[in-house]
Each structure stands twice: as C-alpha cells, then as structure tokens.
Amino acid sequence: MDFLKLAEERYSVRKFKDEKVSESDLEKILKAGHLAPTGCNNQPQRILVMESDEAIEKLKKCTRCHFGTRTALLVCYNRDEVWVRKYDGKTCGVADASIVTTHMMLEAASIGVGSTWVMHFDPAAMVREFNIPENIRPVALLVMGYPADDAEPLDLHSKYRDMSEVVVMNEF
Numbered sequence: 001m002d003f004l005k006l007a008e009e010r011y012s013v014r015k016f017k018d019e020k021v022s023e024s025d026l027e028k029i030l031k032a033g034h035l036a037p038t039g040c041n042n043q044p045q046r047i048l049v050m051e052s053d054e055a056i057e058k059l060k061k062c063t064r065c066h067f068g069t070r071t072a073l074l075v076c077y078n079r080d081e082v083w084v085r086k087y088d089g090k091t092c093g094v095a096d097a098s099i100v101t102t103h104m105m106l107e108a109a110s111i112g113v114g115s116t117w118v119m120h121f122d123p124a125a126m127v128r129e130f131n132i133p134e135n136i137r138p139v140a141l142l143v144m145g146y147p148a149d150d151a152e153p154l155d156l157h158s159k160y161r162d163m164s165e166v167v168v169m170n171e172f
C-alpha cells in the first residue's frame with residue numbers, strides 16, 4: 001500500500017476480537033521493529049512480548065488502557081547500550097524505542113492488525129509485575145489485535161493542526 005495512504009488510514013484501535021495475534025503476524029511485526037534504525041545502530045531496544053493469559057492479567061494491573069488485548073508488546077531500551085550525545089549527555093533511548101514502536105505499529109496496520117500506542121501505564125507496576133531489571137527502561141506499550149467489527153477511530157484521529165502551524169520554514 002502507498003505509505004501516505006497507510007499513514008492516513010491507520011488509527012488507534014481500542015476494541016479487539018477476542019483472539020491473540022497469530023504467530024506469523026507477530027513475527028512480521030517484530031521483524032519490522034528489528035529493521036528500525038537506532039542511534040549509531042546500537043539497537044538498545046528490548047521488546048517484552050505479552051501473550052500468555054498470566055502476562056495479560058499482570059498487564060491489566062499496570063494500565064487501564066489495555067482495551068481487552070490478548071497480545072501486547074512493551075518496548076523498552078537498555079540504558080547501558082544507548083548512544084549518548086557528548087554535548088549535553090542526552091541519550092537516544094526514548095527515540096530508539098519510539099522508532100521501533102512506530103515501525104511495528106505501521107507494519108501491524110499494513111497486515112490488518114490494529115494497535116494503540118499506550119503511554120498511560122504505571123512504570124513501577126510494570127517493573128514489579130514483569131521483573132524488569134533496573135537498566136531496562138520501558139517506553140511504549142503497544143496493545144494489539146484484530147479490530148472488532150464495530151471498532152472505529154475516536155474523533156481525535158482526524159483532528160490535525162494546520163500544516164503552517166507545525167512546519168516552520170528556515171527560522172523560528
């Protein structure tokens with residue numbers, strides 16, 4: 001599919017069929033994340049796949065934005081592997097995890113798997129429930145599944161600022 005068409009048609013799916021994402025679809029989604037660029041190609045991402053009933057029950061203790069998902073990915077980065085900018089010590093960790101998440105979200109959409117990027121989770125609960133080590137930092141939760149027959153985008157989906165407000169030419 002043409003990329004702009006895919007970008008336009010993708011929306012945050014918040015109502016899923018009661019089934020897991022199939023192994024072959026999950027493989028494609030994870031592969032898309034694997035191909036994502038990262039700062040200095042350090043690939044500090046660590047992706048926790050949640051698909052057992054037990055994992056999903058634990059996930060529900062960490063966020064109310066689970067939308068009844070049967071398959072979710074928690075995208076983290078390894079703090080010890082990120083590229084660091086020498087001028088100000090800023091690291092690429094969040095950006096790396098975010099582009100990995102974006103690749104996976106768009107690949108999912110392209111094969112008919114709906115998803116919502118969720119930031120509204122309790123990171124301390126996530127660490128506790130999934131035994132996440134201190135150096136692994138959670139960034140984004142991708143809840144995924146096959147869209148329910150009556151799934152539809154929220155109004156937010158089609159609210160865009162004018163391009164002239166967000167694109168600045170030559171100087172601020």
Ligand SMILES: Cc1cc2nc3c(=O)[nH]c(=O)nc-3n(C[C@H](O)[C@H](O)[C@H](O)COP(=O)(O)O)c2cc1C
Pocket residue numbers: 010011012013065116117118119120121153154156157158
């Ligand atoms: C960084 C980020 C964090 C988000 N966190 C949440 C969240 O916690 N809960 C939720 O329901 N949606 C969340 N979303 C989804 C956005 O609300 C949604 O992408 C936006 O409203 C545009 O709608 P659309 O994805 O349907 O086009 C998040 C999206 C992004 C990119």
